[in-house]
Amino acid sequence: MPANPYWSLAMSIREFLIDDHRHCDDFFAAAEQAVERSDAAGAATAFGQFRAALLRHFAAEEQTLFPAFEARTGMRMGPTQMMRIEHEQMRGLVEVADEALTSGDLEEFLGQAESLLIMMQQHNMKEENVLYPMCDQQLAGEPAVLERLQSELA
Amino acid sequence: MLSFDQVPPLAAPLRFFVTAPLFIALAGLLAVIDGPAILASRWTPAALAATHLLTVGFMAQVMLGALLQMLPVVVGVVVPRPRLTAALIHIPLTLGALALAAAFLNGNPIWFQGALGLLGLGFGAALIAVHLALWRAPVVSGTVIALRCALGALMVTVGLGLSLGGFFGWGFTLPVVVVTHLHTAWGLVGWTTLLVAGVAYQVVPMFQITPPYPSAFVRGFAPLMAVLLAAWSALAFGGWEMAARLTGAVLALGVALFAVTTLRLLTQRRRKIGDPTLACWRTSMASLLTGALLWLLTPWSQTLARAPQVEWLLGILPIFGFAVAVINGMLYKIVPFLAWFHLQAQLLGRAKVPTMKQLLPDAAIRRQFWVYLAALLLLLAAAVHPPVFTYPAALALGGTGVWLGVNLMGVWWIYRRVLQDGLAVAPVTDNEVMRG
Numbered sequence: 087m088p089a090n091p092y093w094s095l096a097m098s099i100r101e102f103l104i105d106d107h108r109h110c111d112d113f114f115a116a117a118e119q120a121v122e123r124s125d126a127a128g129a130a131t132a133f134g135q136f137r138a139a140l141l142r143h144f145a146a147e148e149q150t151l152f153p154a155f156e157a158r159t160g161m162r163m164g165p166t167q168m169m170r171i172e173h174e175q176m177r178g179l180v181e182v183a184d185e186a187l188t189s190g191d192l193e194e195f196l197g198q199a200e201s202l203l204i205m206m207q208q209h210n211m212k213e214e215n216v217l218y219p220m221c222d223q224q225l226a227g228e229p230a231v232l233e234r235l236q237s238e239l240a
Numbered sequence: 241m242l243s244f245d246q247v248p249p250l251a252a253p254l255r256f257f258v259t260a261p262l263f264i265a266l267a268g269l270l271a272v273i274d275g276p277a278i279l280a281s282r283w284t285p286a287a288l289a290a291t292h293l294l295t296v297g298f299m300a301q302v303m304l305g306a307l308l309q310m311l312p313v314v315v316g317v318v319v320p321r322p323r324l325t326a327a328l329i330h331i332p333l334t335l336g337a338l339a340l341a342a343a344f345l346n347g348n349p350i351w352f353q354g355a356l357g358l359l360g361l362g363f364g365a366a367l368i369a370v371h372l373a374l375w376r377a378p379v380v381s382g383t384v385i386a387l388r389c390a391l392g393a394l395m396v397t398v399g400l401g402l403s404l405g406g407f408f409g410w411g412f413t414l415p416v417v418v419v420t421h422l423h424t425a426w427g428l429v430g431w432t433t434l435l436v437a438g439v440a441y442q443v444v445p446m447f448q449i450t451p452p453y454p455s456a457f458v459r460g461f462a463p464l465m466a467v468l469l470a471a472w473s474a475l476a477f478g479g480w481e482m483a484a485r486l487t488g489a490v491l492a493l494g495v496a497l498f499a500v501t502t503l504r505l506l507t508q509r510r511r512k513i514g515d516p517t518l519a520c521w522r523t524s525m526a527s528l529l530t531g532a533l534l535w536l537l538t539p540w541s542q543t544l545a546r547a548p549q550v551e552w553l554l555g556i557l558p559i560f561g562f563a564v565a566v567i568n569g570m571l572y573k574i575v576p577f578l579a580w581f582h583l584q585a586q587l588l589g590r591a592k593v594p595t596m597k598q599l600l601p602d603a604a605i606r607r608q609f610w611v612y613l614a615a616l617l618l619l620l621a622a623a624v625h626p627p628v629f630t631y632p633a634a635l636a637l638g639g640t641g642v643w644l645g646v647n648l649m650g651v652w653w654i655y656r657r658v659l660q661d662g663l664a665v666a667p668v669t670d671n672e673v674m675r676g
C-alpha cells in the first residue's frame with residue numbers, strides 16, 4: 087500500500103485492513119492450488135508467503151490497532167481480547183498445516199487448509215463487520231494509528 | 241465462530257441440520273405414493289403438502305438453524321440460551337411441518353388447527369430470537385440490512401400462511417387466491433431470496449475468494465426488493481392489474497440481477513481448487529435466473545400464462561432448484577466445520593482430530609450432488625410430461641434427501657466416536673487448550 091498522505095486521508099482503517107485480508111487470501115489460494123497440482127515447491131513458497139503475511143497482519147493488529155482501541159474505549163476484555171484469542175488459535179492451525187506440507191502429506195494439508203480457511207474467514211467477518219467499523223468511529227481523531235498500520239504492513 | 245466457551249453446543253445447531261433432509265425424503269415418498277396425479281394441479285393436496293415439506297420442513301428449518309449459528313459471526317451478537325432457543329424453535333417447527341402436510345392431505349380442520357398452533361409457536365420463537373439479535377447489532381452492514389428485510393418477509397409469509405390455514409382450520413373468510421399469491425411471493429422472493437443474498441454477500445467472497453459484491457448492491461438490493469414487494473402486494477390486492485404486472489416485472493428483474501451478479505463473481509473466483517459446493521452454488525443461481533426470467537415473461541404471454549406446466553416450473557425452479565441446492569451446499573460446509581471445531585476444542589493435544597475432509601469426503605458430497613441434479617432435471621421433465629417422469633423424479637427426490645441425511649449423520653457418528661475414544665484416553669477438564 088503506498089504511504090501517500092492524501093491516499094491515507096481518504097482511506098479508513100477498515101478499508102486498509104480489508105485489503106490486507108484479501109492479500110493474505112490470495113497467497114492462501116495460491117498455496118492450495120499448487121498443492122492440488124502436486125507442486126510441492128510452489129506450495130511451500132506460497133504457503134510461506136501466506137504465513138508471513140498473516141503473522142504480520144496479526145502482529146500489526148495486536149501491537150498497534152488493538153492497544154489504540156483499548157486505550158480509547160477502556161474496553162480491554164471486549165472484542166479485541168476475543169480477536170487475540172482467535173489469532174492464537176489460527177497461529178496453531180497454520181503450524182499444523184505447515185507441518186503437513188513439510189512432511190509431504192498433501193491430502194492432510196488440504197483437509198487442514200479447509201478448516202483454516204473457514205476459521206480465518208469467520209474471524210475476518212467479525213473484524214470487517216464489527217470491530218473495524220468500531221475502530222474507525224473511535225479512532226477518527228487519531229490518524230496516526232492508520233499511518234502506523236500502513237507502515238507496518240507496507 | 242467465537243472463542244470456544246461462547247460457541248453454542250454442537251447439538252443446538254445440529255438438530256436442525258440432521259432432521260431437515262428427512263423432509264426432502266418425505267416429499268419424495270409422497271410423490272411416489274401419489275404418482276403422476278400429484279402434478280394434476282399445483283392445488284392438489286399432495287402438491288401443497290410436498291411444497292410445505294420442502295419450504296417449512298427443509299428450507300425454513302435449515303435457514304433458521306444456520307442463522308442462529310451465524311448471527312454471532314456476522315452481526316456480532318450472541319443469541320442467549322442457545323440450547324433452549326434451538327429446542328423451542330426446532331421441536332414445534334418439525335412437528336408443525338409434519339402436521340401441516342398431514343392437514344393438507346386429510347383436509348381435517350383439527351389438523352390444520354394443530355399445525356397452525358405449532359408453526360405459530362416455532363416461527364414466533366425464531367422471529368423473536370433473531371429480531372432481538374438483529375436489533376442489537378452494533379454495526380449495520382449490508383448483510384444486517386438484508387437479514388432484517390428477509391426476517392420481515394418471513395413474518396409476512398407466516399402471517400399470510402397462518403391466515404390461509406385459518407381458512408381451512410376455522411373457516412376464516414378471505415380472498416384465498418390473492419392471499420396465496422402474496423404468501424408465495426413473500427416466501428420465495430422476500431424471505432428465501434433476500435436471506436440467501438444476505439448470506440451470499442459474506443460467504444461467496446470469503447469462501448470462494450472472489451471480489452466483493454458491488455457495495456451499492458449490498459446496501460440497496462434487499463430494501464429495494466422489500467419495498468417493491470410491498471408495492472406489488474398492495475397493487476395485486478387492490479386489483480390494479482397492469483401496475484401490479486409492471487411491478488412484478490421489476491421484481492423478477494431484481495431477482496435475475498442477483499443471480500447474474502453471483503454467477504459472475506463465481507467466474508472470478510481466485511480459489512482455484514476443486515470445491516464440490518461450488519456446483520451447488522452454480523446450479524442454485526442458474527435455477528434462480530431461469531425461474532426469474534420465466535416469471536418475467538409469463539404474464540405477457542397467453543401461451544405461457546395458460547400452461548399448467550409453467551406454474552409447476554415456477555415452483556420447482558425457485559424451491560428445489562434455487563433454495564434446496566444452495567442450502568444443500570451450505571450444509572456441507574457448516575456441518576463438517578462445526579464437528580471439526582468442537583472436536584478440536586475438546587481434544588486438542590489429547591488425540592488426533594480428523595480433518596473436515598475426513599469427516600465428510602469430497603467424493604461422498606459429489607455423489608449425492610449428482611443424485612440431486614438428477615432429481616432436479618427429472619422434476620423439471622415431470623412438470624412438462626408427468627406420465628413418464630413422475631416416478632423417476634419422485635425416486636430421485638427421495639434418494640437425494642436420504643443421501644444428504646446419511647452424509648450428515650455420518651459426520652455426527654464420526655464425531656461421537658472420535659470424541660469418546662479421545663476422552664477415554666485422557667479426560668478433558670476444560671477448554672483452555674484452544675487458547676494455546
Ligand code: HEM
Pocket residue numbers: 282283287288291292295296300340356359360363397398400401402404405416417420423424427428432
Ligand atoms: C406458518 C407457516 C405456513 C403456513 C400455515 C402455510 C400455509 C399455506 C397454505 C394454507 C397454502 C395453500 C393456500 C391455498 O390452497 O389456497 C400455502 C401455499 C403456499 N405456501 Fe405456505 N404456509 C406456511 C409457510 C410457508 C413458507 C415459509 C413458505 C416458503 C417459501 C411457503 C410457501 C408456499 C407456497 C410456494 C405456496 C403455494 C403452493 C402452490 O401454489 O401450490 N409457505 N401455504
